[in-house]
Amino acid sequence: MNEALVVIPTYNEKENIRGVVAAVEKACPSADLLFVDDNSPDGTGRIADEIAAGDPRVHVLHRERKQGLGRAYLAGFRWGLERHYQFLFEMDADFSHNPNDLPRLLEAAGGADLVLGSRFVGGIRVINWPLSRLMLSKGAALYVRIITGMPFMDPTGGFKCYRRAVLEAIPLDEIKSNGYSFQIEMTHQAWRRGFQIVEAPIIFEERRSGQSKMSGGIVGEALWLVWKIFMRNGLRRRPGPAHPRSIAAKAAS
Ligand SMILES: Nc1nc2c(ncn2[C@@H]2O[C@H](COP(=O)(O)OP(=O)(O)OP(=O)(O)O)[C@@H](O)[C@H]2O)c(=O)[nH]1
Ligand SMILES: [Mg+2]
Numbered sequence: 314m315n316e317a318l319v320v321i322p323t324y325n326e327k328e329n330i331r332g333v334v335a336a337v338e339k340a341c342p343s344a345d346l347l348f349v350d351d352n353s354p355d356g357t358g359r360i361a362d363e364i365a366a367g368d369p370r371v372h373v374l375h376r377e378r379k380q381g382l383g384r385a386y387l388a389g390f391r392w393g394l395e396r397h398y399q400f401l402f403e404m405d406a407d408f409s410h411n412p413n414d415l416p417r418l419l420e421a422a423g424g425a426d427l428v429l430g431s432r433f434v435g436g437i438r439v440i441n442w443p444l445s446r447l448m449l450s451k452g453a454a455l456y457v458r459i460i461t462g463m464p465f466m467d468p469t470g471g472f473k474c475y476r477r478a479v480l481e482a483i484p485l486d487e488i489k490s491n492g493y494s495f496q497i498e499m500t501h502q503a504w505r506r507g508f509q510i511v512e513a514p515i516i517f518e519e520r521r522s523g524q525s526k527m528s529g530g531i532v533g534e535a536l537w538l539v540w541k542i543f544m545r546n547g548l549r550r551r552p553g554p555a556h557p558r559s560i561a562a563k564a565a566s
Contacts (some may be wrong), residue, residue, distance in 0.1 A: 317348050317402065319402040354499065427475050429470055429510060479506075490534040497542070506553060
């Protein structure tokens with residue numbers, strides 16, 4: 314069995330999932346895939362089942378109703394942690410995240426506890442985005458950095474690779490956020506616990522097909538969450554000491 318699991322939440326992605334499976338399997342032979350489908354009305358879950366029936370690398374987790382991306386990821390992480398997986402990825406199903414970047418993230422995870430696929434390290438790499446959305450993402454990164462102290466260029470991105478130890482250390486039951494907030498909160502949870510986090514360059518492309526689910530509510534949730542996690546960290550803008558299970562602590566012992 315493979316040691317990496319790519320967790321892919323889906324809601325109405327029937328045009329994309331076959332292509333995603335093919336692309337992931339080609340780009341990253343050491344990864345399995347887990348679709349977490351929230352009973353998509355377009356039948357994505359059924360198609361995923363069909364693929365999984367003929368392909369041992371593909372797994373599907375079905376949830377009864379749409380509960381947001383954060384809930385879907387948490388369910389997927391728990392599923393992966395109950396099994397032997399050492400590296401757990403987050404990736405979108407809509408090809409905004411390019412499966413060809415998976416090996417680079419996995420390689421970076423050889424020397425870090427959490428790898429953030431970053432659209433903004435060493436330049437800006439987003440394709441087909443309106444300027445307004447770019448400004449929103451860059452603005453969010455600055456806002457997060459100023460308030461929480463987390464020094465990352467792209468804290469709202471959703472293409473990431475966690476080492477198992479990180480997800481085991483985070484109290485997953487306490488994560489309530491969804492959307493962008495979920496990404497910020499999970500990274501902050503790892504950061505304040507003293508896990509080593511690096512950013513690796515990725516190319517981000519606007520979804521090619523299917524419907525966008527971006528909304529004002531998602532942005533509002535994130536604005537408030539950033540203050541909440543700052544307070545949760547005792548108003549500190551720095552991380553805690555190296556976690557005993559972090560890569561840094563292991564290297565030092
Ligand atoms: N299981 C599950 N998946 C979701 C849910 N909302 C979004 N997704 C999936 O999460 C990934 C990211 O969602 P997107 O809708 O692409 O969000 P986005 O990239 O911010 O916005 P657009 O690409 O502009 O739509 C995609 O694979 C979606 O299918 C949900 O409530 N449940
Ligand atoms: Mg998308």
